[in-house]
Amino acid sequence: MTRLRFLFLLFLFLAPFLFLMGMGGYYLWETGWMFWAWWPMILCLAVSYFLAWRWTKRPTLPPTDERPGYWTDRDKIAWEKVVAKAKSFETITTDQLEDPKHYSDVALDLAKQVAEVYNLDSTDPFDHLTLPEVLACAELAAADLDELVQKYVPGVHMLRIRDMKRARKAVEWYKVGQNVYWAGAFFVDPIQTAARYLASKAMLGSLIDRLQSNVILWFHTAFIHHLGRYLIELNSGRLKVGVKRYRELLAQQQAPPAEAAPPATPEDAALDPAKIATGPKPITLAVLGSVKAGKSSLVNAMLGRNAATVDRLPVTGGTRYEFTLPGGQGVSILDTSGYGQDGPTDEDFAAAVEASRDADLILLVTQATNPGRQPDLDLLDRLHAWFASKPHLRMPPVVVAVSHIDLLSPKSEWNPPYDWQTGTRPKEANIRECLSVVKEQFGDRITAVVPVCGREGERFGVVEWLVPAIVAHLDHARGTAVLKAFEAEAGAGQWSKLGNQVVAGGKQVLNVLFDVLKGKK
Ligand SMILES: Nc1nc2c(ncn2[C@@H]2O[C@H](COP(=O)(O)OP(=O)(O)O)[C@@H](O)[C@H]2O)c(=O)[nH]1
Numbered sequence: 001m002t003r004l005r006f007l008f009l010l011f012l013f014l015a016p017f018l019f020l021m022g023m024g025g026y027y028l029w030e031t032g033w034m035f036w037a038w039w040p041m042i043l044c045l046a047v048s049y050f051l052a053w054r055w056t057k058r059p060t061l062p063p064t065d066e067r068p069g070y071w072t073d074r075d076k077i078a079w080e081k082v083v084a085k086a087k088s089f090e091t092i093t094t095d096q097l098e099d100p101k102h103y104s105d106v107a108l109d110l111a112k113q114v115a116e117v118y119n120l121d122s123t124d125p126f127d128h129l130t131l132p133e134v135l136a137c138a139e140l141a142a143a144d145l146d147e148l149v150q151k152y153v154p155g156v157h158m159l160r161i162r163d164m165k166r167a168r169k170a171v172e173w174y175k176v177g178q179n180v181y182w183a184g185a186f187f188v189d190p191i192q193t194a195a196r197y198l199a200s201k202a203m204l205g206s207l208i209d210r211l212q213s214n215v216i217l218w219f220h221t222a223f224i225h226h227l228g229r230y231l232i233e234l235n236s237g238r239l240k241v242g243v244k245r246y247r248e249l250l251a252q253q254q255a256p257p258a259e260a261a262p263p264a265t266p267e268d269a270a271l272d273p274a275k276i277a278t279g280p281k282p283i284t285l286a287v288l289g290s291v292k293a294g295k296s297s298l299v300n301a302m303l304g305r306n307a308a309t310v311d312r313l314p315v316t317g318g319t320r321y322e323f324t325l326p327g328g329q330g331v332s333i334l335d336t337s338g339y340g341q342d343g344p345t346d347e348d349f350a351a352a353v354e355a356s357r358d359a360d361l362i363l364l365v366t367q368a369t370n371p372g373r374q375p376d377l378d379l380l381d382r383l384h385a386w387f388a389s390k391p392h393l394r395m396p397p398v399v400v401a402v403s404h405i406d407l408l409s410p411k412s413e414w415n416p417p418y419d420w421q422t423g424t425r426p427k428e429a430n431i432r433e434c435l436s437v438v439k440e441q442f443g444d445r446i447t448a449v450v451p452v453c454g455r456e457g458e459r460f461g462v463v464e465w466l467v468p469a470i471v472a473h474l475d476h477a478r479g480t481a482v483l484k485a486f487e488a489e490a491g492a493g494q495w496s497k498l499g500n501q502v503v504a505g506g507k508q509v510l511n512v513l514f515d516v517l518k519g520k521k
């Protein structure tokens with residue numbers, strides 16, 4: 001259908017309506033009802049303006065700066081650069097938005113800035129990367145942006161870029177036309193025109209501007225945030241596993257669904273091993289501390305009355321137990337044999353490092369009645385140093401359980417429950433005192449301290465404080481687990497992949513040779 005025919009059809013279709021409108025207006029005018037009809041019509045328009053203004057005032061577009069919880073300190077530094085970059089464009093013009101070159105410039109500059117955080121001596125942001133990694137970064141960022149735009153910009157799949165440009169031109173022409181109209185009207189009736197001009201500027205003009213710049217700025221910010229996020233994943237080496245595995249590994253480390261809410265009473269909180277390994281990947285909890293600190297007693301207390309049904313597996317340097325925390329998170333507990341009171345020997349340390357390399361959360365058990373904590377401090381310092389040399393990993397959070405609180409003075413008294421935070425009984429005051437000393441000794445090496453008594457038959461504090469402290473650090477723990485999963489997978493399988501590629505390439509060569517030979521015959 002030609003354009004002329006289309007316009008003709010449109011005219012035929014609209015003609016009756018136009019006729020009715022004209023006649024209706026004329027009739028209203030003639031009968032003098034116009035005066036009364038005028039007000040409801042004006043009211044309708046005013047309400048629609050007002051609502052449009054209200055509804056565009058606060059941007060309903062979602063924030064685009066979500067960032068994964070597992071990021072390391074180095075990733076966070078890089079993210080600050082990304083955020084600053086997005087902020088620097090707070091007044092982007094529509095011209096820039098239409099210019100493809102603007103996006104590639106921004107992307108390259110961002111890639112450079114992020115790469116600088118990861119290897120300071122590189123001049124080219126892509127030198128140290130492989131091609132599949134770079135492509136994975138582009139793919140993930142593009143997929144995210146696509147999802148976002150499809151979801152929040154209605155009808156975007158039907159708009160060509162050309163249409164968007166045209167829409168902008170139309171708005172510009174509309175503004176020009178409007179100005180011409182105002183100029184004309186001004187000659188006829190200056191005062192009234194001026195008043196109407198101001199009113200309309202305040203409403204419609206700013207409305208269109210706001211609608212436009214809202215979406216434009218939002219898209220531009222989303223572009224930088226999403227690209228930045230995956231540039232960080234790229235430079236930290238986590239895209240080595242490929243797009244598919246990247247998504248799978250992240251999904252495995254999600255928190256269990258909320259319907260498995262934590263139980264309300266401490267009694268319910270007794271751990272239920274019946275729900276083993278139904279949710280996300282279990283996290284590993286390494287129990288460290290010196291020999292006889294009370295580690296195994298605590299583990300038994302955590303496993304509780306159902307210990308018999310818990311999976312138990314002897315491993316080098318300790319024993320592994322699998323069970324499920326209230327809330328549904330699977331936990332694999334690694335009970336280690338511990339180090340001597342003289343501090344970790346090199347062998348002990350190697351075992352502890354091995355255990356915490358494996359761990360997503362560390363439970364350090366130390367005796368309340370034994371003030372010498374140098375071995376524990378040494379161990380944590382050495383662990384910190386070890387993790388500091390691996391900036392792509394994160395030191396697991398450390399929860400300290402202060403055991404043997406039953407032996408604090410008055411020794412003969414053991415009458416739980418104790419309210420160690422605010423209680424006034426001598427035992428409560430002593431527990432409080434002991435914990436503040438421990439806190440001071442460990443300083444920022446640890447994230448939480450809880451008192452416990454792990455002695456069979458006299459247990460206290462495990463369900464009340466230790467388990468909640470562990471649950472509170474699950475997000476952090478899952479974060480360390482993700483980083484490790486990426487490390488393990490990126491390192492493994494590189495050679496077998498190369499082998500597969502060589503085999504596939506070899507087959508290709510053979511096929512070509514075969515074809516050539518066949519052709520010659
Ligand atoms: N009084 C008291 N004894 C405890 C406590 N925790 C553990 N024990 C005892 O300390 C000894 C060593 O405990 P164990 O859990 O085997 O220590 P591990 O070497 O760290 O695994 C055992 O005899 C336990 O009964 C506690 O909180 N209070």
Ligand SMILES: [Mg+2]
Nearest residue numbers: 295296336337
């Ligand atoms: Mg033990």
